[in-house]
Amino acid sequence: MERDLRLENVGRRYGLRGPWVLREVNVELAPATLTRIEGPNGCGKSTLLRLLARIDAPTEGRVTGRPRTAYVPERFPAALPFTAVGYLTHLGTVHGLSRTSAERAAGDWLDRLDATAYAHTPMTRLSKGSSQKVAVAQALLAEPELLILDEAWTGLDTDARAELERAVAERTSAGAAVVFVDHDPRRLAGATDAVYTVRDGALHRRRSDEEPAAAPDGPQMTIEVHGPAAPLPPEALRLAVSTEETADRTHRLTVPVSHSDVLLRALLTARPPWHVVSVRQNESRR
Numbered sequence: 194m195e196r197d198l199r200l201e202n203v204g205r206r207y208g209l210r211g212p213w214v215l216r217e218v219n220v221e222l223a224p225a226t227l228t229r230i231e232g233p234n235g236c237g238k239s240t241l242l243r244l245l246a247r248i249d250a251p252t253e254g255r256v257t258g259r260p261r262t263a264y265v266p267e268r269f270p271a272a273l274p275f276t277a278v279g280y281l282t283h284l285g286t287v288h289g290l291s292r293t294s295a296e297r298a299a300g301d302w303l304d305r306l307d308a309t310a311y312a313h314t315p316m317t318r319l320s321k322g323s324s325q326k327v328a329v330a331q332a333l334l335a336e337p338e339l340l341i342l343d344e345a346w347t348g349l350d351t352d353a354r355a356e357l358e359r360a361v362a363e364r365t366s367a368g369a370a371v372v373f374v375d376h377d378p379r380r381l382a383g384a385t386d387a388v389y390t391v392r393d394g395a396l397h398r399r400r401s402d403e404e405p406a407a408a409p410d411g412p413q414m415t416i417e418v419h420g421p422a423a424p425l426p427p428e429a430l431r432l433a434v435s436t437e438e439t440a441d442r443t444h445r446l447t448v449p450v451s452h453s454d455v456l457l458r459a460l461l462t463a464r465p466p467w468h469v470v471s472v473r474q475n476e477s478r479r
């Protein structure tokens with residue numbers, strides 16, 4: 194399928210005789226999946242993401258599939274001759290939106306990331322954190338089918354980090370593939386469909402019997418639902434940190450606050466829908 198992106202025996206090196214950064218990489222990013230890439234600094238994670246984004250071409254092997262792709266690079270080029278909203282509107286039209294739709298999407302994402310106050314500030318005058326919000330917004334405004342995030346949470350404030358996690362959950366719920374690198378091992382822990390480690394120029398998938406990533410320690414919510422004589426929706430199971438059946442067709446789900454809206458949507462739009470009994474935010478863990 195065109196929306197599936199696949200790397201087949203891909204290798205990448207810089208220069209005709211340079212050392213291989215990656216070799217014999219095979220990976221597929223299917224729709225509605227969340228993939229984490231991890232590994233030490235300098236191992237080739239960013240090179241892999243650039244190959245997935247089709248910014249770099251492989252030295253050997255091939256890349257197949259052409260999902261509509263958006264990318265947040267590790268270093269965002271902030272010295273651009275635009276205001277924040279002007280840049281986002283321009284990028285929206287490049288992605289195929291009409292100018293009116295692009296302006297609306299730009300405003301919506303600046304608002305969600307609490308950056309409206311900087312909408313008409315030249316990009317060259319933005320702080321690093323504000324520039325990073327623009328970098329995130331430009332990747333999300335056209336609702337990509339493949340979202341690639343290279344340390345995208347770095348430099349964001351707490352609320353913006355949570356909003357980006359919420360956006361990731363929204364994209365996968367809408368059928369997009371998301372692949373990300375982040376230095377925090379707790380980032381989206383428990384929500385990933387696959388975790389790969391770049392090691393010695395090769396890509397290794399974490400086996401199910403290996404030590405899992407640490408559970409997220411951010412704010413969580415408990416949602417109690419009563420539903421039909423049917424399993425919980427797969428999307429709800431994927432987003433929940435834990436589930437417990439408390440009574441006849443009644444379930445208690447614990448979910449990160451950043452994922453709660455998407456989980457509730459999955460329950461309420463299921464066929465038949467689930468009835469929400471209660472929603473409460475859990476006390477912060479120390």
